[in-house]
Amino acid sequence: MIDFGKRIELLTDDYLVDETENASMVLNRPVLRGKVLAFDAPWENPGSLGMTAYEDDGKVVLCYRGYPGPGSKDTSPEQTACIATSDDGLTFTRPVIGTVEREGSRENNILRMDQFCHNFGVFPDTNPNAKPEEKYKAIAGHYSLNGLYVFGSPDGINWHQLVEGPVITEGRFDSMNVAFWDKNAGVYRCYSRFLENGIRAIQSCTSEDFLHWTSPVPNVYPEAMNSNEHLYTNAANVIPGAEHMLISIPMRYHGGREKVTPEATAKGVSDCVLMTSRDGVHWSRRFREAWIAPGLNVHEWTHRNFIALSGIIERGDDFYLYLMQNYMWDDDGIFCYSLPRYRFASVYAGYGGGSFTTKPLHFLTDTFYMNYSTAAYGDVQVTVLDEDGSVLGETGKIYGNELSRPLTFDGIAGKTGRLRFALRDAHVYALGGKMTK
Numbered sequence: 344m345i346d347f348g349k350r351i352e353l354l355t356d357d358y359l360v361d362e363t364e365n366a367s368m369v370l371n372r373p374v375l376r377g378k379v380l381a382f383d384a385p386w387e388n389p390g391s392l393g394m395t396a397y398e399d400d401g402k403v404v405l406c407y408r409g410y411p412g413p414g415s416k417d418t419s420p421e422q423t424a425c426i427a428t429s430d431d432g433l434t435f436t437r438p439v440i441g442t443v444e445r446e447g448s449r450e451n452n453i454l455r456m457d458q459f460c461h462n463f464g465v466f467p468d469t470n471p472n473a474k475p476e477e478k479y480k481a482i483a484g485h486y487s488l489n490g491l492y493v494f495g496s497p498d499g500i501n502w503h504q505l506v507e508g509p510v511i512t513e514g515r516f517d518s519m520n521v522a523f524w525d526k527n528a529g530v531y532r533c534y535s536r537f538l539e540n541g542i543r544a545i546q547s548c549t550s551e552d553f554l555h556w557t558s559p560v561p562n563v564y565p566e567a568m569n570s571n572e573h574l575y576t577n578a579a580n581v582i583p584g585a586e587h588m589l590i591s592i593p594m595r596y597h598g599g600r601e602k603v604t605p606e607a608t609a610k611g612v613s614d615c616v617l618m619t620s621r622d623g624v625h626w627s628r629r630f631r632e633a634w635i636a637p638g639l640n641v642h643e644w645t646h647r648n649f650i651a652l653s654g655i656i657e658r659g660d661d662f663y664l665y666l667m668q669n670y671m672w673d674d675d676g677i678f679c680y681s682l683p684r685y686r687f688a689s690v691y692a693g694y695g696g697g698s699f700t701t702k703p704l705h706f707l708t709d710t711f712y713m714n715y716s717t718a719a720y721g722d723v724q725v726t727v728l729d730e731d732g733s734v735l736g737e738t739g740k741i742y743g744n745e746l747s748r749p750l751t752f753d754g755i756a757g758k759t760g761r762l763r764f765a766l767r768d769a770h771v772y773a774l775g776g777k778m779t780k
Contacts, residue, residue: 344759348707351585352775355619355688356627358702359774363690365697366766370617370630370688373664373680380405380435380677386423386445386453388412393667393677394424394464394519396654399499403432403656405665405677406465409453417461417485417517424454424463426499432656432663433679440500455502459483459492462519464653465499468553470524470531477505480553482522482533486515491535493522493553511535511548513559519576521653522553525623527587532623534579534591537561543573543596547623563625573598575613578651582619583662584778585685589620592634592651592664602644608671611646612637615666617687630688635666635680642669652677660684660746660779684746685714685773692766694720699771701762703730710751714773716744721768727752729760742769747778 345359352359354368382391390410397404409423423443427435437452445451455463463483473480477495481502484491490509496502511533520535530549533556537546546559564570574593582588598611614633620626637643647670656663661681669675690699715723722740729735736752764771 344703344705345701346707347701347704348711348756348775350587350775351685351773351778353582353585353588353619353685353687353773354690354771355617356621356629358621360690361700361702361761363697363699365695366690366692366699368629368688369691369770370632370634371682371686371770371772372634373682376433376663376679376681378676379429379433379665379679380407380427381674382410382676384409384425384437384451386411386451387425389671389673389675390415391667391675392462392519392650392670393652393665394462395466395521396652396656396663396665397465397467398656399467401430403429403435403658403663404499405429405435405652406454406463407652407667407677408460408462418458418487419461420457422458422460423456424460424465425452426454426465427452432658442500454500458485458488459494461485462516463494464519464521466523466654467499468524469526477553480522482520484509484511484516484520486517490514491516491520491533506554510554511556511559513537514546519578519650519653521577521579523580523653525581525586525589527581528623532579534577535559536575536577542571543575545574545577545579545591545593547579549623560624564628574616575647576650578653580653580655582685583655583657584776587621589623590655590687591618591620591626592616593618594647594650595633596647598646603641609646612644613646613648615649615651619687640669640674642672642674645670645672647671657684657780685778687772689770689772690764690766691770692768694718694768696765696767698763698765700764703759703761705759706755706757709753709756710749711775712747712749712777713771714746714778715741715748715769715771717742717767717769721766723769723771724765725750726763726765727755727760728763729758735760
């Protein structure tokens with residue numbers, strides 16, 4: 344029995360859905376808003392990478408790696424961890440921080456410069472028990488440095504190492520590792536890479552204090568899914584407003600294909616995929632197709648493209664996500680994508696009509712909300728059924744495009760039953776709690 348009505352439940356997995364008829368789950372792909380940061384500062388070169396995106400005091404902050412240049416190694420001490428900031432999430436500037444001297448000047452946006460900047464993943468610590476001097480945290484490292492190390496900062500600018508030596512040692516840490524506070528579970532989570540039979544894969548650890556971590560556990564996918572796909576990165580994090588659900592946007596790498604030669608710096612092509620989890624270990628890979636795929640720009644058809652930054656930014660009615668594209672080319676940088684709130688995927692039926700029915704629900708309220716869209720000739724009709732299948736309430740045919748349509752059925756609070764959605768050229772993206780601010 345599922346408690347229903349207060350939490351926002353995304354239709355990206357089978358948690359709510361029991362039966363479908365002439366309807367199916369489909370991906371909703373985000374819209375490209377454009378390049379928001381070109382890697383064109385003197386300490387940045389093709390090969391720079393985005394790491395994390397977060398909101399801090401009303402501003403959007405991008406944390407990224409500045410790459411020293413061709414021939415640099417993963418542990419080069421000339422790598423930099425940098426930030427860029429924006430009010431609207433689309434126009435970014437480099438704040439002058441003044442903490443690191445580079446080539447005789449402190450007029451730069453560099454947080455630090457050392458070998459840890461290969462993948463210095465910053466996040467604001469929302470743990471209510473976080474120490475004032477550790478309100479910002481970061482995780483970074485490399486297998487040649489024997490693992491992952493942890494850092495703290497009172498302001499996101501001045502950083503110190505929290506303990507000597509690595510805190511996580513099992514894995515292959517040469518790509519972007521992600522850490523964050525999961526308030527729903529009450530733990531810190533870290534997602535990193537390991538090799539499973541030669542295939543790049545994702546693992547996770549948890550910690551109550553950010554210093555002592557559990558042994559890594561590989562992501563678990565449905566048994567029916569056997570895959571040799573390289574999941575090169577993970578970009579895992581909580582979903583804003585639906586923090587009981589985690590999202591991951593791995594860069595999916597195909598090392599056996601080569602589209603652009605000889606300009607490409609290495610063999611391979613990539614895209615990114617989307618998956619969600621409710622416990623941090625078991626992940627729904629309902630959608631095997633690409634969420635974002637290479638386009639007409641030939642520079643997108645080279646290796647290690649579409650690397651998502653960890654973190655979803657809320658701006659008005661949209662979610663903003665950030666990806667690094669065109670790796671190792673002169674037009675590389677960080678690009679913004681957006682989609683309406685909670686519309687990662689949906690249950691959809693075409694003009695011929697279809698339906699889906701939920702699993703048994705325990706209704707916590709008389710009113711819940713529906714995130715949906717229809718065509719001009721499309722509609723959604725919602726029916727509440729009791730345990731015996733009798734109708735407890737029914738809407739008329741609803742049409743339109745709303746992020747948070749209230750649906751009220753007097754007297755259902757405290758009862759159990761199911762919801763049936765009759766769809767015609769219509770999507771239902773999410774259900775439950777209010778989805779707008």
